[in-house]
Amino acid sequence: MAHSAVPVTARWPDAASAVLVLVLTLGTLGAVAWRAEWDAGLASADWAAIRFTVLQALLSALLSVLLAIPVARALARRRFWGRQLLITLLGAPFLLPVIVAVLGLLAIFGRAGLLNDVLASLGIAPISIFGLHGVVLAHVFFNMPLAVRFILQGWLSIPAERFRLAASLNAPIWRLLEWPMLRAVVPSTFLVIFLLCLTSFAVALTMGGGPRATTVELAIYQAVRFDFDLGRAALLACIQFVLCVLGAALAWRVTGNDPVGTGLDRVVQRWDLARPAVDYCVIVLAAIFLLLPLAMIVLRGLPEVLNMPVMVWAAALRSVFVALGSAALCICMALALALRGGLMVSVVGVMPLAASGLVVGTGAFLLVFPFIRPADVALLVTILVNATLALPFALRSLAPAVAQIKQDYGRLALSLGIAKTSWVRLVILPRIRRPLGFSAGLAAALSMGDLGVIALFAGQSEETLPLAMYRLMGAYRMGSAAGAALLLVALSFALFWICDRWGRTDADM
Numbered sequence: 001m002a003h004s005a006v007p008v009t010a011r012w013p014d015a016a017s018a019v020l021v022l023v024l025t026l027g028t029l030g031a032v033a034w035r036a037e038w039d040a041g042l043a044s045a046d047w048a049a050i051r052f053t054v055l056q057a058l059l060s061a062l063l064s065v066l067l068a069i070p071v072a073r074a075l076a077r078r079r080f081w082g083r084q085l086l087i088t089l090l091g092a093p094f095l096l097p098v099i100v101a102v103l104g105l106l107a108i109f110g111r112a113g114l115l116n117d118v119l120a121s122l123g124i125a126p127i128s129i130f131g132l133h134g135v136v137l138a139h140v141f142f143n144m145p146l147a148v149r150f151i152l153q154g155w156l157s158i159p160a161e162r163f164r165l166a167a168s169l170n171a172p173i174w175r176l177l178e179w180p181m182l183r184a185v186v187p188s189t190f191l192v193i194f195l196l197c198l199t200s201f202a203v204a205l206t207m208g209g210g211p212r213a214t215t216v217e218l219a220i221y222q223a224v225r226f227d228f229d230l231g232r233a234a235l236l237a238c239i240q241f242v243l244c245v246l247g248a249a250l251a252w253r254v255t256g257n258d259p260v261g262t263g264l265d266r267v268v269q270r271w272d273l274a275r276p277a278v279d280y281c282v283i284v285l286a287a288i289f290l291l292l293p294l295a296m297i298v299l300r301g302l303p304e305v306l307n308m309p310v311m312v313w314a315a316a317l318r319s320v321f322v323a324l325g326s327a328a329l330c331i332c333m334a335l336a337l338a339l340r341g342g343l344m345v346s347v348v349g350v351m352p353l354a355a356s357g358l359v360v361g362t363g364a365f366l367l368v369f370p371f372i373r374p375a376d377v378a379l380l381v382t383i384l385v386n387a388t389l390a391l392p393f394a395l396r397s398l399a400p401a402v403a404q405i406k407q408d409y410g411r412l413a414l415s416l417g418i419a420k421t422s423w424v425r426l427v428i429l430p431r432i433r434r435p436l437g438f439s440a441g442l443a444a445a446l447s448m449g450d451l452g453v454i455a456l457f458a459g460q461s462e463e464t465l466p467l468a469m470y471r472l473m474g475a476y477r478m479g480s481a482a483g484a485a486l487l488l489v490a491l492s493f494a495l496f497w498i499c500d501r502w503g504r505t506d507a508d509m
Contacts, residue, residue, distance in 0.1 A: 024352075035366050042235070061194040086287060101294075130207060134207035143197070146192075154185035200217075241356065301487075307483065322386065323491075333387065364453070387447075
C-alpha cells in the first residue's frame with residue numbers, strides 16, 4: 001500500500017539544502033559565539049553603537065509608517081491616470097541596490113546636491129546629510145514605499161459593503177472602518193520595517209557620520225577590516241543576532257487581522273471624498289520624493305557610462321557572475337525544500353530571516369580565516385550567503401505552487417508509476433515556471449546590489465560593482481560613481497526582467 005500521494009523525491013537535495021542553510025546560519029553563529037570575547041565585555045563605543053542602532057531603526061520605522069498612512073489613504077481614495085504604474089513603482093526600492101539609492105539621495109541632499117544649491121542661492125548655510133538624520137532619511141526612502149504597499153492592501157481589503165452601509169447611515173468612516181484597520185495593520189508593518197532597519201549595513205556605511213552614527217553592523221565591519229579585532233567583531237555579531245531575533249520574534253507575533261470581515265468583492269464606491277486637492281498633493285509629494293533621486297542617477301550617470309575605469313567593468317562582470325550563481329543556487333535549494341515540504345522544511349526556510357548578512361559573513365570569515373586567505377574565497381562565500389539570504393523569498397513563492405501541484409496531480413502520477421525525476425521534469429517544472437522565474441529574478445537582483453559579505457572578504461581584484469562604486473564615492477570620484485550606479489541599476493533590473501519574462505513566456509505550455 002502506498003504511503004504517499006506523490007512520487008517520493010530523492011532525499012539528498014533537500015538534505016543538502018537544509019545542511020547548507022544550517023551551516024550558514026547556526027554554524028556561523030556558533031563560530032561567532034566561540035570566538036567572541038565574552039570576558040572583555042562591551043566598551044562605551046559598543047554601547048553607543050547599540051543605542052544608535054535601535055534609535056535609528058525606531059525613528060526610521062516610525063517615520064516610514066507615519067508618512068505612508070496619508071499616501072496609502074490617498075491612493076485608496078482616488079482614481080487617476082498612471083495610478084497603477086505609480087503603485088507598481090512603489091516596489092522598485094526593494095529591487096534597487098542600496099548603494100545606488102544612497103547616491104541618488106546624495107545628489108539631492110548632499111553637500112553638492114540640489115537642496116544645498118537652492119539654499120546657497122538664498123544665502124542660507126548648507127546642510128550636511130551625514131549622521132542620524134541621513135541614515136533615517138535613507139531608510140524612509142527605502143521603507144516608506146513598502147509601508148504604503150502594506151497599508152494600502154489593508155485599505156483595499158475593507159469590503160465595499162461596509163462603505164455603502166456607513167454612507168447610508170451617515171456614519172464616520174474614519175472611526176468605524178479605517179482606524180480599526182490601521183490598528184490591525186500598522187503594528188506588524190512597523191515591526192517588519194524596524195527589523196529591516198536593524199540589519200541595514202550599506203546605509204550606515206555611506207550615510208553614517210563618525211563614531212556617534214555607527215551601527216552594530218558597521219562596528220563589526222570596522223573591527224574586521226580596520227582593527228582586525230576578531231574577538232570584538234564576534235561579540236558584536238552575537239549582539240546583532242540577538243537584536244535580529246528579538247525583532248523577528250516581535251514581527252512574527254504581531255499580526256494584523258481583518259477587523260471588518262469579508263464582502264462580495266464589489267468595486268468600492270466612496271461618498272466621503274471631500275478635499276481632493278489634499279490627497280493629490282500628498283501623492284505628488286510622495287512621487288517626487290521617490291522618483292527624483294532615481295531621475296538624478298540617470299541624468300548624472302548617463303554621460304559617464306562610457307568613461308568609467310576598466311576596473312568598474314571588471315567588477316560588473318564579477319557581479320553578474322555572483323548574481324547568476326546565487327540565483328541558481330537559491331532556486332535549487334528552494335525547489336528541493338519545496339518538494340520535500342513539511343514543518344521542518346518551513347522552519348529551515350525562514351531561519352535566514354533571523355540572521356543578518358553581515359553576521360553570517362563574520363562567521364564565515366572566522367571559519368575560513370585559519371585555513372585560507374579570505375579574499376581567495378570572497379566570490380564563493382558571497383554566492384553562498386546571498387543565495388541563503390534570498391531563500392525565504394524564493395521558498396515563499398515556490399512552496400505554495402508545488403503543494404498545489406502535489407494535491408492536484410500527485411495521486412494520478414503515483415498510479416501511473418511516474419519516476420521521481422520524470423515527476424519533477426514533466427509535472428512540477430512546467431507548472432511552476434512563473435514563480436520560478438520571479439524567484440530567480442528576485443534572487444539575482446538582490447545579489448547584484450549586495451554590499452555586505454563582499455565588503456568583509458574582497459580585495460581590489462575581487463570587488464563587485466557595489467563595492468567598486470562605494471570605493472569611487474570614497475575617493476570623491478562622483479562622476480564615475482554615478483556611471484557605475486546607472487550600470488548597476490540597469491544590470492539589476494535587466495536580470496530581474498529576463499528571469500521574470502522567461503517565467504511568464506509560454507508558461508502554459
